[in-house]
Amino acid sequence: MVFKRLLGSFGMGGLAVDTVLDADAVLPGSALTGQVHLKGGGADFTIEHIALELVARVEVEHDDGESDGTVAFGRFGVGGDFRLAADERRGIPFSVALPWETPVTELYGHPLWIALGVRTEVSVAGARDKGDLDPFSVRPLPAQEAVLGALGQLGFGFKSADLEYGQIRGTGQELPFYQEIELTPPARYAHQVNEIEVTFLANPGGMEVVLEADKRGGLLSGGHDAVSRFAVSHSDVGQINWYAEVDGWVRQLVERRAVHGSHGWPGHGDTHHGGGAQYGRGSHSYGHGGHDHGEEQGHRSGPGMGTVIAAGAAGLAVGVVGGMVAAEVVDEVGDFFEGDDEE
Known part of the structure; x- marks a missing residue:
């Protein structure tokens, strides 16, 4: 400047x-x-x-x-x-x-x-x-990069990213807003979900990963959202088979029934229910009766897993450019730094 x-x-x-x-x-x-x-x-x-x-x-x-x-x-x-x-x-x-x-x-x-x-x-x-x-x-932190890399390997594509004002109930969220990274599903899930949103809530010990699926409706039922939350330790990043781990998360999410009211919005009668995740060996699902994948799939990665994760994340990143109307977004970001009105 x-x-x-x-x-x-x-x-x-x-x-x-x-x-x-x-x-x-x-x-x-x-x-x-x-x-x-x-x-x-x-x-x-x-x-x-x-x-x-x-x-x-x-x-x-x-x-x-x-x-x-x-x-x-x-x-x-x-x-x-x-x-x-x-x-x-x-x-x-x-x-x-x-x-x-x-x-x-x-x-x-x-x-x-x-x-x-x-x-x-x-x-x-x-x-x-x-x-x-x-x-x-x-x-991204190494743990965030690992999760995004695994999603890229699974065939998810980048759609958009934004910051939402509000609190995600049942988490240890501290900031007044959270980030959503929206992904398009691969062919094998396209008939079940429209998109998946990923939110990372990091802290000194690890991070909470919130996955939300916009599930398609059937002939006898309407579409709905499903939410799962998982805890990951920073220290275990290099010891997990992230492809298998995140694949288990997605399968669990897609198979879940509707979860209503997953986000608490200020002014809409919802409050923040703080809750710190416990970080141990591997990563663990929690909050809605999910299954623990930490022991089953959280084993030590094979040789070259870091390279595979990097390739998956880089592949996902390619969609960042093609998945958005870049000119419009650049203008919005430019306006933010030229003159903003504080809320």
Whole structure:
């Protein structure tokens, strides 16, 4: 980004700020590092406070439809209480911890068109001014990559990804929104489901994987949603046959009967029922009487499993480009960083 001039009423020309991030892409739960560059104006300034705010563009469901809004999901003080002389340049290094539930914005270099940004706020003489949004990219954790890679191997294709405002009941979700990655089914499931949505809720010990299927209706029944949830440990990623594991998850999901009210939406009478998953050997289903696949299918992977997972995830990522109307999505993401209205 370029310097943005702030607080023009304070001295001639005011103060200019530019936030520069170090890495091209980071992991959920890792440190986002960089520097806030300040350039003094025509007078001395006392910088009272510098803060960084993590923001995301999310979809909000209402009774009469959907709308987009900006939601903050982290705020960090990174400096302040110093004097900046006229025309002085100074860099303020920072390192802030991303939440473990930070959404994934790319898969093997292919963007998912999820809009995340860092907004810089500078306080001078009791007045606060927010600068432009600086985008940052997030790549999947190894466990997330393994699950997506297995789905790619199973023949699922990428359809879209978005951020939904609200809580998924019965999980340990902490952020006010969650990410849904929508996938199209392979031929063997196409007659049973329209699509499958994947949500990852990561934490320091592992992650919850929420799978939701939009199931097709039959001659005597309408379509419905089915939901299954599974717990995965970060430490077991390299010891699981992910193809067999995720195949078991999908089979269980497709064979399940309807589960109604799987998502709790603010303002619709639903509340968040927090519940932490237990992480042990392999991965385990829980929440709706699912079967445990951890011991049956969670055995050590054979040679080259990491390469196979990578190939599956890369194959799934190819659909990221072809599965969306790229020009429209790029415009929406661009609008987010050019000028957003905070909700």
